[in-house]
Amino acid sequence: MSSERKLMSGNEAVALGTKHAGCALGVGYPGTPSTEILENYAKLEGCKAQWAPNEKVALEVGIGVAFAGTRTIITMKHVGLNVAADPLFTVAYTGVTGGMVLAVADDPGMASSQNEQDSRNYARAAGVPLLEPADSQEAYDMTKLAFEISERWNQPVILRLSTRVCHSKTIVVPSDSKDVPAADYVRDIKGRVMIPAYARPAHKRMRAKLTEIEAWNCAEGPNPIVGTGTKLGIIANGVSALHAQEAAPDAKVLKLGMVYPLPMKTILEFIDSVDDCIIIEESDPFIQTEVQAAGGRVRPRLERYRYGELDVIRVKRIIDGDDSEEAAPPRGKPPQLCDGCPHRASFQLLKNIGCTITGDIGCYTLSVLPPFETMDTCICMGGSIGIGLGMRHVLPEEQARKVVSVIGDGTFMHSGLTGVAEMICNRPKYGHVIVILDNGTTAMTGLQEHPGTGKTLDHHPAGKTVSIEATCEAMGVDKVIILDPSREMEAFEKAVRDAMASNDLTVIIARRPCILAVVRDAKINRGEKVR
């Protein structure tokens, strides 16, 4: 029915698909480009969603929901799956009772990420089926299919998205919807307690399921063949398949929707049906490697196309076998800290003092760019503290004392706490200094709440707030200092200089709210709609 067509982003489509699949609880951690899945899901009638402190906890909560017999979606960006990898590899052994879908958004080209890792490798490594939509309609349909597959084989399923799928709007025609199954706990000790004696058979069960799923994927998986030409065949996944169809309208395209386990029989038959076959995929040569290992005759991969996003022009180049240097796109204006951002004062100060800053992930990472250029390292969420400690342990005194770990409040809740525990028990000789830039929100991803804001995903009071200062004191930090970076410049400078000169373990909390959050909260208080 045309009256039901909607124009929606991939993220909105996953949210709606999740509702229509009859999901009991959505859990996640914000991260571009995945954030809007849970935010949109939470706005749908009768849908319950919550942010976890990090992706590992999110997945663990999801496992609990699925063990309790009902359905859950867990959302994160690609690097979040690294954090959640520990439970993932073992829930792949136990399997699940209720449907469990992990929506994981990759960022080829790194529009807003620290790497462009390919989540499909996790599917293969952990033994978890993986679906990959190309547009919003497929995002909607495959979300529902992922829940079906998950319940049919009692296996978690990854829905792999990419920036282009998450943030592109395309037309969706929604279909039927299911009820949420009632949760009901049924004990299964051998199935869920992964001591070695129970895990060994569980591993074999998991491999047997994957064999069945591969057979299903060959027979009736979401892998349509488009076009009838016999000269050129293209095997492509996700949005790359759309680029390929446009770049080579006369080619026959095998559009892979389930990329793990690959429908290898279907693929090999497809290769035999054309004179010349080429695989087009963004990021790692995942399909390429598997197909070549299975003896498929396909053109070799051109390494330069591993990097960045593909588009129609790049796909044409691949088809033409063009391995020449590509024109670099003109560089636009880089992003920057907002005018009036409280981080500006903090970084101006740290720059003036001449600190070596082990940094972290958030808006404040932008301090690496002019005019501040005052961040020395940025690796992963929470990494600032451990990396700073490592440097303090081995550097000569003069250099060691300059090292300051800088982390935001949201990132501190995500994975800074264990860094503080490390600092307490493995104390560097000259102490250490952590500056927590507390702007009271997860600003970079669009102002999400976290346990330190004392609010739930929908910005309502959580009842309790996790206090950064009380936590640091309770853990054994020698000195905890709280000040306003914009209003108490002198006190801030003295606190940092004193801390660097002493052998204390000092945490300085530079607390001033994000200016965007202040505006947003004022809107909420006036009863206006916020994004």
Place this chain on the structure above:
Amino acid sequence: MNKVTNVKFAGLGGQGILTCTDILGRVVFDMGNDVKKAEVHGMSQRGGSITSDLRFGDKVLSPMISAGQADFLVVLGEDQVEENQHFLKEGGTLVKPSDFDADKLTNKRTLNVALLGALSKHMPFPVEQWMDAVRAQLPERLHEVNEAAFMLGRGE
């Protein structure tokens, strides 16, 4: 023959690029077209360069507009022309603030919608369709000022 029209918007985060792309998206969607809109946001909300692609026609495949493929390039500032010119196809149309008297805008933040007015002259959709989309995409208190901006850009 499947004709697809490609409109590329370029500006800085915060200038209303995504809003005006959504308005055009609504117009072409309501007219029954297939439509795909692609954008990259995230870090770009901090004032960095941002582009947004809108493609419509009978059937749209890729959501992205590659270099040399844009039928229209709409820039939110003259300083955006140089770094985005390469997206325009030969004979494509550049829509920019100097196409109309942007100083006459009562609210500078409506420049994005005024540019849509300028773009609308090149498109076969009735004014009322555009107005419906403006009203659908913006809160009520902003309707009047944006409708005026649209008409200023359109030159009516």
